Amino acid sequence: MVRKVSNSSAPGNLAPSPNTLSVPATTVHPSEPTPPHKNVVQIVTYSSRMVDNVSDIVQALNISSSASIKYGTIKGAGSASIVNENKVNQSDLNYIVTVKVTNETSPVADKMTFNPIPEMENSKFTDVFGDCFISGFTEGGEFSAIVSIKVSDKSKISAVKAAAEAEIAIAAAPGLSVGTKNSLDKSKNDVWDDTETTISVNWAGGGDLKPADEKWDLATVVDVATRFPHLVQTCAQRTSAVLTRYTSLRSFNEANARNPPEDKFRILDYDLCSLYTQDLFSAFLAYKNIWADLSEMMKNPEKYRERDPGTDVPKPIQLTPQSLNEARLLARKALTQITDVTKELIYNPALADLDEQGNQRPVPYTWPGEIRERMPILHHGLTIREQADLARRDTNYGLLTSAEVSKIGQWARDEDLDFAPLIGDRARAQTSWLQRRHDGLFCTLDASASGATLRGLSRVRLHGHECRSPNWLAIIGGQTRSKRCHGRLSGIGFSTGEETAATAHADGTHHVVGRGNPNHEFWSQPLADLKRTTACKVRVEYEQGSGCLAALIVLDKQGQELTSWKEYGQGKVGMPAGLKSVEQEAPDERGGWVLAGFWGHEDSMVVTSVGAIWRKA
Numbered sequence: 100m101v102r103k104v105s106n107s108s109a110p111g112n113l114a115p116s117p118n119t120l121s122v123p124a125t126t127v128h129p130s131e132p133t134p135p136h137k138n139v140v141q142i143v144t145y146s147s148r149m150v151d152n153v154s155d156i157v158q159a160l161n162i163s164s165s166a167s168i169k170y171g172t173i174k175g176a177g178s179a180s181i182v183n184e185n186k187v188n189q190s191d192l193n194y195i196v197t198v199k200v201t202n203e204t205s206p207v208a209d210k211m212t213f214n215p216i217p218e219m220e221n222s223k224f225t226d227v228f229g230d231c232f233i234s235g236f237t238e239g240g241e242f243s244a245i246v247s248i249k250v251s252d253k254s255k256i257s258a259v260k261a262a263a264e265a266e267i268a269i270a271a272a273p274g275l276s277v278g279t280k281n282s283l284d285k286s287k288n289d290v291w292d293d294t295e296t297t298i299s300v301n302w303a304g305g306g307d308l309k310p311a312d313e314k315w316d317l318a319t320v321v322d323v324a325t326r327f328p329h330l331v332q333t334c335a336q337r338t339s340a341v342l343t344r345y346t347s348l349r350s351f352n353e354a355n356a357r358n359p360p361e362d363k364f365r366i367l368d369y370d371l372c373s374l375y376t377q378d379l380f381s382a383f384l385a386y387k388n389i390w391a392d393l394s395e396m397m398k399n400p401e402k403y404r405e406r407d408p409g410t411d412v413p414k415p416i417q418l419t420p421q422s423l424n425e426a427r428l429l430a431r432k433a434l435t436q437i438t439d440v441t442k443e444l445i446y447n448p449a450l451a452d453l454d455e456q457g458n459q460r461p462v463p464y465t466w467p468g469e470i471r472e473r474m475p476i477l478h479h480g481l482t483i484r485e486q487a488d489l490a491r492r493d494t495n496y497g498l499l500t501s502a503e504v505s506k507i508g509q510w511a512r513d514e515d516l517d518f519a520p521l522i523g524d525r526a527r528a529q530t531s532w533l534q535r536r537h538d539g540l541f542c543t544l545d546a547s548a549s550g551a552t553l554r555g556l557s558r559v560r561l562h563g564h565e566c567r568s569p570n571w572l573a574i575i576g577g578q579t580r581s582k583r584c585h586g587r588l589s590g591i592g593f594s595t596g597e598e599t600a601a602t603a604h605a606d607g608t609h610h611v612v613g614r615g616n617p618n619h620e621f622w623s624q625p626l627a628d629l630k631r632t633t634a635c636k637v638r639v640e641y642e643q644g645s646g647c648l649a650a651l652i653v654l655d656k657q658g659q660e661l662t663s664w665k666e667y668g669q670g671k672v673g674m675p676a677g678l679k680s681v682e683q684e685a686p687d688e689r690g691g692w693v694l695a696g697f698w699g700h701e702d703s704m705v706v707t708s709v710g711a712i713w714r715k716a
Contacts, residue, residue: 190247213351234343240304240331251293305330375451385467403475433464519683522639523708541612543696555693557596561623561664564589586666587647627662634694691716
C-alpha cells in the first residue's frame with residue numbers, strides 16, 4: 100500500500116483574500132487579539148465533502164478567484180501555494196475537510212471617523228481608498244485538509260470511496276462515534292492496497308495540533324478537526340479582516356454631502372464581480388489543464404489517437420507538432436485574455452453586469468470545452484477492459500461508445516482476453532439518401548458456440564473490396580465511394596477450429612465479418628494456418644479520414660507475413676507515402692498469448708476500423 104502524505108505548509112495564516120484594493124493606513128488602530136478565556140463564545144462550522152475539481156476547493160476555502168488568476172496559483176493570504184493542482188486533477192477521489200471557528204468580537208466601526216484627503220479628486224476615490232475599509236479583525240482559527248486519493252485498480256473506486264467517506268465523517272463532539280464508521284468492516288484493510296493518498300494541511304490558530312512525530316493520515320485529520328474548536332479557545336489568532344463599506348459611516352456621508360452634485364465620491368460596486376471571477380477562474384484552470392495536456396501530447400504522441408471528424412468535431416486537432424503547437428498557443432492566448440479581463444474589473448466592475456440590452460457580455464476567449472472536444476484522446480493509458488468498466492459507470496470520456504460496450508461487453512471483463520484499441524475511422528452516420536452507409540459493429544468471438552471454450556483463430560483469409568459499378572460521378576470529375584474504396588479491406592474470413600472441413604467456404608474459412616468477396620483475386624494469399632504458426636503481431640495501415648483501411652497484415656514472431664491484404668499490391672511492397680501504420684502486439688509472447696480474433700466497425704462496403712483480440716493460452 101502506498102500512502103503519501105505531504106504537509107503543504109507549516110502553521111500559518113490562511114486568511115481569505117477579498118477581492119478589494121489595498122487601502123492606505125488610517126488613524127484607527129485595530130485592537131489587540133482577545134486574550135484566552137475559558138468562556139469564549141464561539142461560532143463553529145464543520146464541513147467534510149467530496150469535491151470534483153480545483154474550483155470547488157477554491158470556493159470552499161473562500162480564496163480570491165481573481166488573486167489566483169493574477170498569481171497563476173492558489174494562495175492563502177500571505178502564504179505560498181496551498182493546493183497542489185496537478186495532484187487534485189490526477190486523483191480519482193478528492194475530499195476537503197474544513198473547520199472554521201470564530202470567537203465573539205465587538206464591532207468597532209461605530210467608533211471610526213472618515214478623514215478625507217484635501218485636494219484629492221473625488222473621481223479617484225476608489226483608486227486611493229478602495230470600496231471599503233478594515234474596521235477590525237475576526238479572531239478564531241481555520242483548519243483545512245485536502246485529501247486526494249489515486250486508485251490504481253479502477254474497479255475498486257466505489258469501495259475506496261465508501262471507506263474514505265466513513266473515515267472522514269466528523270463526529271459532532273470529541274469522543275462521539277459516527278455510525279457509518281462503526282458499521283464498516285475494519286478487517287477489510289485490503290481496500291487501501293494499490294492506492295496513493297496525499298493529504299495537504301493548513302491551519303491558523305490552535306497552536307500545535309498534534310505531536311511532531313505523529314504522521315498525518317485520515318484518522319489524524321478527523322481527530323484534529325474534532326478537537327480544533329477547543330484548541331482555538333486557548334490559542335486564537337486573527338484569521339481575516341472585517342470589511343465595512345464607507346457608506347456605513349456617518350462622517351463619510353456628511354463629507355460626501357458637502358461635495359457638489361457633479362463631484363461626489365465615486366465608489367465602484369464589486370458585488371457582481373465575485374460570481375464573475377469564479378467563472379473566469381474555472382475557465383483559467385481549464386485552459387491550464389489543456390495547455391499541460393497538449394504539451395504532453397507533443398512529447399508522447401504515440402499514446403494518443405486523433406478524434407474522428409464529424410458534425411460535433413468539425414476540425415479535430417491532429418497529432419502533428421504544428422497542429423498541437425497552434426492549439427497550445429490558443430490556450431496560452433486565452434490565459435492571457437482571462438488575466439487581462441480580471442485586471443480590467445478593478446477599474447470597470449460593470450463588465451460583470453449585463454449590457455444595455457440586458458444580455459450577458461461576451462467573453463474575449465473561446466469556451467475551453469470547444470478546444471477540449473477537438474483534442475486527441477489518450478488510448479494506451481487504459482485497456483479496453485478498463486474502458487468498458489468506465490463506460491458502464493458513465494465516467495468515461497471519448498473512449499468506448501455505448502454500442503461498442505454492448506458489443507464486446509460480455510467478453511471485455513475476461514482477464515484471459517486482451518482487446519487492442521481500434522485503428523481507423525468509425526463510419527459516419529447517414530446524412531442523405533446518397534450516403535447509404537451504416538455503422539456496423541463486429542466481433543469474431545460471436546462465432547464461438549454458446550458455452551464452448553474460447554480458442555485462438557485457426558485460419559485467416561482477408562478480403563478486398565472490388566468496385567463493379569460504374570463511376571457515374573466521373574462526369575463531374577468525382578468518384579463514387581465504391582470507386583474510392585476499390586482495393587481496400589472489405590472483410591475478414593476466419594475459422595475457430597470448432598468447425599469441420601466440409602463446411603468451409605470457397606476461401607477456406609468458415610465465417611466472415613464485414614463483406615466477403617467471391618472473387619479469389621481479391622483474397623489475401625496465402626491462407627494463414629494459425630495451428631502451425633503463431634501470430635504475434637497485427638499491422639494496420641490507413642489514411643486518416645478516408646473511412647477505410649488500406650492494409651491489414653498478420654505477422655509471426657520473426658516479422659514474417661502469414662497473410663496480408665494490401666490495397667497497393669501484395670508481397671513485399673513498401674507502404675506508400677500518406678498512410679499511417681500501427682502495429683498491435685500480443686501482451687506477452689512468453690505468456691503464450693495467441694490471436695483470438697478481431698473486432699471493429701464496417702459500413703456494409705468496407706471495414707472502417709479494426710483491432711486485434713488476444714487470448715492467453
